[in-house]
Amino acid sequence: MAFISSGYNPDKPMTDRITDIGPRKYDEFYPPVIANNKGKWLYHEILKPGVLVHVSESGDEVYTVRAAGCRLMSITHIREICEIADKHCDGYLRFTTRNNIEFMVDSKDKVDPLIQDLESRKFDGGSFKFPVGGTGAGVTNIIHTQGWIHCHTPATDASGPVKATMDVLFDDFKDHRLPAQLRVSLACCLNMCGAVHCSDIAILGYHRKPPILDHEYLDKMCEIPLAIAACPTAAIKPSKVEVDGKKLNSVAVKNERCMFCGNCYTMCPSMPLADDVGDGIVIMAGGKVSNRISAPKFSKVVVAFLPNEAPRWPSTTATIKRIVEAYSAGANKYERLGDWAERIGWERFFEKCEIDFTHHLIDDFRDPAYFTWRQTSQFKF
Amino acid sequence: MDYEEAKDLVVAGLTKKLKNKSKFYFNDLAKLIGEKPRAAKKYVNQMVVEGVLEYWSSGSTSMYGLCGTGKQAGAEHEE
Amino acid sequence: MAKHETPMLDQLETGPWPSFVSDLKQEAASRAKNENNIEYQIPQDVVEDLIGIMELSYEHGRTHWKHGGIVGVFGYGGGVIGRYCDQPEKFPGVAHFHTMRVSQPAGKFYTTKYLESICELWERRGSGVTNMHGSTGDIIFLGTTTPQLEEVFYELTHNLNQDLGGSGSNLRTPSDCIGQARCEYACFDTQALCHDLTNEYQDELHRPAFPYKFKFKFDGCPNCCVASIARADLSFIGTWRDDIRIDQEAVQAYIGGEIMPNANAHSGRDWGAFDIEKEVIGLCPTNCMWMDGKELKIDNRECTRCMHCINVMPRALRIGNDRGCSILAGAKAPILDGAQMGSLIVPFIKVEEPYDEIKEKVIEPIWDWWMEEGKNRERLGELMKRQGFQRLLEATGFDPDPRMVQEPRTNPYIFWKEDEVPGGFERDINEFRKYHQR
Numbered sequence: 068m069a070f071i072s073s074g075y076n077p078d079k080p081m082t083d084r085i086t087d088i089g090p091r092k093y094d095e096f097y098p099p100v101i102a103n104n105k106g107k108w109l110y111h112e113i114l115k116p117g118v119l120v121h122v123s124e125s126g127d128e129v130y131t132v133r134a135a136g137c138r139l140m141s142i143t144h145i146r147e148i149c150e151i152a153d154k155h156c157d158g159y160l161r162f163t164t165r166n167n168i169e170f171m172v173d174s175k176d177k178v179d180p181l182i183q184d185l186e187s188r189k190f191d192g193g194s195f196k197f198p199v200g201g202t203g204a205g206v207t208n209i210i211h212t213q214g215w216i217h218c219h220t221p222a223t224d225a226s227g228p229v230k231a232t233m234d235v236l237f238d239d240f241k242d243h244r245l246p247a248q249l250r251v252s253l254a255c256c257l258n259m260c261g262a263v264h265c266s267d268i269a270i271l272g273y274h275r276k277p278p279i280l281d282h283e284y285l286d287k288m289c290e291i292p293l294a295i296a297a298c299p300t301a302a303i304k305p306s307k308v309e310v311d312g313k314k315l316n317s318v319a320v321k322n323e324r325c326m327f328c329g330n331c332y333t334m335c336p337s338m339p340l341a342d343d344v345g346d347g348i349v350i351m352a353g354g355k356v357s358n359r360i361s362a363p364k365f366s367k368v369v370v371a372f373l374p375n376e377a378p379r380w381p382s383t384t385a386t387i388k389r390i391v392e393a394y395s396a397g398a399n400k401y402e403r404l405g406d407w408a409e410r411i412g413w414e415r416f417f418e419k420c421e422i423d424f425t426h427h428l429i430d431d432f433r434d435p436a437y438f439t440w441r442q443t444s445q446f447k448f
Numbered sequence: 449m450d451y452e453e454a455k456d457l458v459v460a461g462l463t464k465k466l467k468n469k470s471k472f473y474f475n476d477l478a479k480l481i482g483e484k485p486r487a488a489k490k491y492v493n494q495m496v497v498e499g500v501l502e503y504w505s506s507g508s509t510s511m512y513g514l515c516g517t518g519k520q521a522g523a524e525h526e527e
Numbered sequence: 528m529a530k531h532e533t534p535m536l537d538q539l540e541t542g543p544w545p546s547f548v549s550d551l552k553q554e555a556a557s558r559a560k561n562e563n564n565i566e567y568q569i570p571q572d573v574v575e576d577l578i579g580i581m582e583l584s585y586e587h588g589r590t591h592w593k594h595g596g597i598v599g600v601f602g603y604g605g606g607v608i609g610r611y612c613d614q615p616e617k618f619p620g621v622a623h624f625h626t627m628r629v630s631q632p633a634g635k636f637y638t639t640k641y642l643e644s645i646c647e648l649w650e651r652r653g654s655g656v657t658n659m660h661g662s663t664g665d666i667i668f669l670g671t672t673t674p675q676l677e678e679v680f681y682e683l684t685h686n687l688n689q690d691l692g693g694s695g696s697n698l699r700t701p702s703d704c705i706g707q708a709r710c711e712y713a714c715f716d717t718q719a720l721c722h723d724l725t726n727e728y729q730d731e732l733h734r735p736a737f738p739y740k741f742k743f744k745f746d747g748c749p750n751c752c753v754a755s756i757a758r759a760d761l762s763f764i765g766t767w768r769d770d771i772r773i774d775q776e777a778v779q780a781y782i783g784g785e786i787m788p789n790a791n792a793h794s795g796r797d798w799g800a801f802d803i804e805k806e807v808i809g810l811c812p813t814n815c816m817w818m819d820g821k822e823l824k825i826d827n828r829e830c831t832r833c834m835h836c837i838n839v840m841p842r843a844l845r846i847g848n849d850r851g852c853s854i855l856a857g858a859k860a861p862i863l864d865g866a867q868m869g870s871l872i873v874p875f876i877k878v879e880e881p882y883d884e885i886k887e888k889v890i891e892p893i894w895d896w897w898m899e900e901g902k903n904r905e906r907l908g909e910l911m912k913r914q915g916f917q918r919l920l921e922a923t924g925f926d927p928d929p930r931m932v933q934e935p936r937t938n939p940y941i942f943w944k945e946d947e948v949p950g951g952f953e954r955d956i957n958e959f960r961k962y963h964q965r
Contacts, residue, residue: 070674071566073652075681080601081497085684086543087729090630090692090700092631093718094812096637101708108711110841113791121709126562129709137514138543139669141554141574142646144656149639161633162659164753190539203792212662215584216577217610217626219594219667224584226547227539234542257750258508259860261662262758265868290519292469297506299863299904328862333594343588351790356757358749358764360812360835365866372561377585378535400798401789401810407784435865473903474696474736485898489736496602496734503604503695503735504596509904510604510695510735511596524595524609 098159100129100173102378117199117243118178122421130178131171133196134185135208135240138166139216139226145186147196155181165208165250167201173331204248206391207240209233211253214254214272220329221255222272228380229253232270235384236391246398246407249391250355257328265354267404268387269366276345277320278338282308286316290336296433297334300324348373348383352390352416353405364405369417371427386422393419412447455479455500456487462514471504471511492505529555531579535586549576554655565651569620569672574653576620577670580612586904598673599623600680602961604735606691607676623672624654626678628665628692630700632726633718634708644687651681663742664702665692679696698734701725703745704752711841712834713747714765714850715878721745723882724890737894738901748846749834755858755869760907761890762855762869763878767847770827771836778803779892801873807836851877854889856919857908867908874930889923896922944963 076082104123111121119131136148148168151159155177159381161169170181185197201207209232212218214225232251239245252263255272263269285291295303295318302324308317318338320331331338350373354366369390374381390404397419398407408416417424430436462472464466478488492512495501504511504520529552538550555574558567563883576731580591595609608626615622629645631950649655649668652675658667671679683689692700701724704710706717724743725732733740744755747765755762781801787794788801805825810814815829816836823843825836837844854876855869873889893907896919911919920927929935945952 068571070566071568071827073681075677078679080677083685086602086690087733088684088690089630089726089729090686090722091641091689093633093636093722093816096632096634096641097708098636101636105709106707106713106716108707109791109845110711112787112841113794115791115794119790121711131709135545137545137547137550138658138660139550140657140659141557142650142657143554143557144550145642145646145657145659149642152639152663158639160637160639161705162637164635164664164702166659174640190540190546191535191547192537192546192552193542194540194546194549195543196545198543198545203789204795211663213658215590215592216581217592217624218581219590219592219610221590227536227585230539230542230544230546230548233544237543240544243791243793245795248792254860258862260508261814262754262860264860265754265757265864288519288522290469290471293471330506333596336593341589341693346588354757356751356754358751358756358808358833359831359838363751363868365868375588377588378538400806401839433864434844471735473738475738475901475903484895485736489734492736493730493734496604502597503599505599505608505695505735506596507594507602507608507694508699508740520597524593524597524611526682 070367089409092287096159098129098157098171098173100127101169103127103275104129113243114178116205116243117202118182119202121174123256127173128172128175129256130169130175131169132178132181132199133163133201134170134199135170135195135201136162136168137226138211139365144196151181151184151197155184159178163208165210167208168197179305198237198240204245205239205241205243205244206236206245206249206251209251210261210263212255214255218255220258220332220340221282222274222327222341222373223255223348224253224377226252227378228270228348228383232382232387233381235388237393245391245395245405249268249400249404251387257326258330263357264365267355267368268390269351269354270383270387271349271351273348273349273372274329274340274342274346275372276324276342277302277322277327277333278329278339278340279315280320281337281339282315282317283310285318285335285337288337291316291318294318294331294335294338295329299328300326303331344374347375348380350383350386350390353408355403355405359402360401361403361406366405367413368428369422370422371425389422390420449481449483451491451494454483454488455495457481458491458495459500466514466517470513471520473511474514477512489524528640529578530575531582532774533578533582536578536582542693547579552706558655564883565795566650568675569654573620574656575668577624577654577656580614580618580621583614592624593673595625598676600676600691603691603733604852605694605697608694610670621670624670625673625676627653627671627676627701628661628663628694629666629668629683630690631660631666631702633725635664636708641687646677648682650688652682663692663699665700669911678963691733693732695742696737696739697733698728698731698737699740699742700732701743701745702753704747706745710747712750712765712837712846714767714846715747715763715852717745717747717763717765720763720882720885722880723880724886731894737898739904739906741894741897741907742801744751749832750838756855756864757858757868759858759869760856761763762858763852764855765850766832766853766875767850768846768875769849770823771809771830772845773823773825773849774843774845775822778840779821781840781843787841788839807839810835811812840891841919851875854885856893857911859906859908864909864912867912869932870908870911872923872925874928892923893919
């Protein structure tokens with residue numbers, strides 16, 4: 068493995084340095100049918116799940132076949148996507164915000180061969196490489212964060228629970244039977260670098276134990292004032308501890324103030340908080356971002372904790388499946404999950420979804436909590 | 449204020465606090481320089497290019513420190 | 528023969544949904560074979576070790592990664608996230624495993640030629656594992672060693688005309704919906720605005736001087752496909768202020784069942800014949816629609832542009848012609864003081880190149896205020912809550928507008944300023960005592 072220089076000279080980093088050039092310009096990558104009809108689209112139709120046609124006032128049509136992508140994707144897989152796009156789409160494609168891959172063709176006769184090609188490709192393990200779907204009143208791809216593949220503060224994995232959940236919801240990825248679209252998201256800790264707080268169903272990793280303090284190394288590896296300042300709830304203070312007869316500078320954590328965010332661990336590697344039984348999953352439901360009919364709204368916590376059951380998280384996927392089925396059976400056409408829950412009442416939501424209501428689900432975090440309690444005599448038995 | 453003056457203020461200010469911590473927020477630097485953030489940023493950028501200051505990032509937040517100071521480098525095996 | 532046994536991960540290879548485990552395994556196999564004789568610049572078995580340490584996390588129920596804050600490319604305070612594994616002896620291939628964020632093109636359209644050039648680079652100088660794409664929108668290069676960071680950056684900028692994205696207390700890589708490129712609902716060119724602002728503010732994107740992260744997101748219409756209203760400090764949402772265009776013939780075609788409602792999005796279930804009264808007029812949140820004989824009427828002045836009727840009948844109803852965007856400020860995820868939606872600060876603004884009004888009257892005054900007043904790690908939305916909406920009005924010079932609130936305040940505790948009250952606050956006690964005994 069000989070080092071090969073790109074041309075960069077570490078002794079003179081500023082020589083020939085190119086900076087601040089930004090991303091590539093979007094229109095370099097437009098397929099001709101898009102470039103020619105941008106801003107001229109008249110309407111669209113979903114021909115079947117995963118297949119859209121957009122019709123331009125010029126008479127042109129673009130057919131889009133949407134296939135699932137894993138956000139975690141190898142270059143071997145990307146090259147296979149490129150091979151498909153070269154074969155069917157003149158070398159153009161796009162990705163959606165929700166990690167789907169869109170293959171576009173400019174005439175209807177190119178659609179079926181493309182779909183057949185996509186659906187015929189499977190991984191050695193047996194799963195589909197490019198299942199077609201994710202449109203309309205169904206479940207589309209789950210957006211998610213890194214989890215155990217790359218993050219230092221996750222309370223659960225991301226790719227694994229997503230795979231397990233989408234296996235369970237797979238039929239709804241390929242169908243339009245639901246009352247409206249249903250967006251599932253996953254964030255592997257409460258920092259939510261994937262903002263899941265407005266999803267129909269959110270899977271959220273959550274720690275339940277304060278950090279472990281590695282007193283012996285803490286002052287050697289961390290700058291204590293930075294660890295203290297990192298805490299959003301001011302739960303950390305400096306302390307002196309005795310280890311093996313030696314007085315050491317360290318920190319103390321006021322456990323009842325800890326919200327388990329892991330920000331201290333980011334600053335100080337001597338304060339790890341991951342735990343096999345402490346960590347698990349919170350399920351949230353009823354959020355949306357669209358302004359359609361009702362205003363955008365936040366997801367609500369409906370299950371306070373489910374254990375991390377690697378590799379397939381059966382309690383989590385079963386709970387999600389129950390919510391989806393109850394919603395499917397009960398909601399009106401066009402009604403999002405949160406709107407349905409509000410119409411029937413949350414007391415009814417828990418009953419229909421067969422979820423226990425525990426004290427953890429009553430908000431007690433800071434001022435907004437009060438506004439979530441019931442201030443009316445109207446409720447259902 | 450010229451650049452050298454700003455640099456002296458920052459180096460002196462950060463060195464004084466080095467006993468406690470080595471990483472600072474941008475606003476701490478702006479206060480040391482005594483200019484509004486946008487004006488201070490020009491000096492700070494220059495100090496990074498000259499190797500006086502270096503960045504530290506939590507991923508979500510960024511901090512600044514005098515080059516090579518602090519315990520993080522050891523903890524991250526990047527010495 | 529795999530380097531590490533992975534009995535738990537292997538169970539994620541079955542089932543219909545694409546398996547990331549199978550994908551990682553094929554990447555590991557491809558590197559092991561190295562058919563194209565690539566001079567790998569990081570360990571050839573990096574993906575084997577990645578799978579190995581992932582399996583260990585599945586066994587332990589805990590992550591094995593540590594954060595690193597120092598690494599980056601020279602002169603940039605963002606774009607690289609340092610990662611080290613806590614079992615470097617067992618998994619030397621991923622001892623250093625840093626992320627690089629690569630600024631994605633607006634709209635996420637690609638040519639295969641470009642993607643292949645990215646793959647070629649990342650195969651040689653990195654793990655060959657990516658995210659397409661990260662939550663914020665960047666292409667993520669997942670895993671390389673410290674010495675390769677500058678080399679990757681040099682090749683990106685010199686050979687691929689491509690820069691890194693943002694992280695830390697920077698402007699984060701802005702992202703947008705597909706917009707006018709392929710959507711009839713788009714009220715402005717999301718890609719053009721996203722690209723322009725991304726380039727205009729490259730310094731803010733690479734060199735951190737903000738109190739915390741700052742995000743722009745661009746949604747072409749109120750359907751909000753990139754969720755700007757939930758996660759952007761400034762969210763730009765397309766809208767119009769004239770009339771919805773109606774094609775009455777097409778309305779009749781929907782009523783007659785010739786065209787399926789909602790672009791056929793409900794095809795998986797028999798919901799019965801389309802009923803315009805129930806499905807469109809009855810669900811209109813402002814009740815501003817009615818049938819006048821065979822004509823669909825809309826009282827456009829009362830319409831709040833929720834998109835429902837247009838979504839249901841895209842061939843009959845179209846967005847208006849006087850288009851622009853609304854700007855909302857302060858959305859964020861729950862950490863720390865609870866989640867915030869964006870709050871409306873500009874009901875309507877034209878979106879026209881070179882976007883001077885958006886830059887000079889909205890973005891830059893807000894940044895100046897937040898950079899001066901924001902506490903460390905305080906998002907714009909939190910500053911708005913702490914100092915009040917009025918301070919944002921003062922900082923920007925926007926006129927107060929009832930559109931900015933859900934409802935007026937329910938308490939009368941107005942902090943009147945001295946110059947708002949005739950005569951000011953200074954009064955003469957002796958004058959007062961002339962009429963009021965002690």
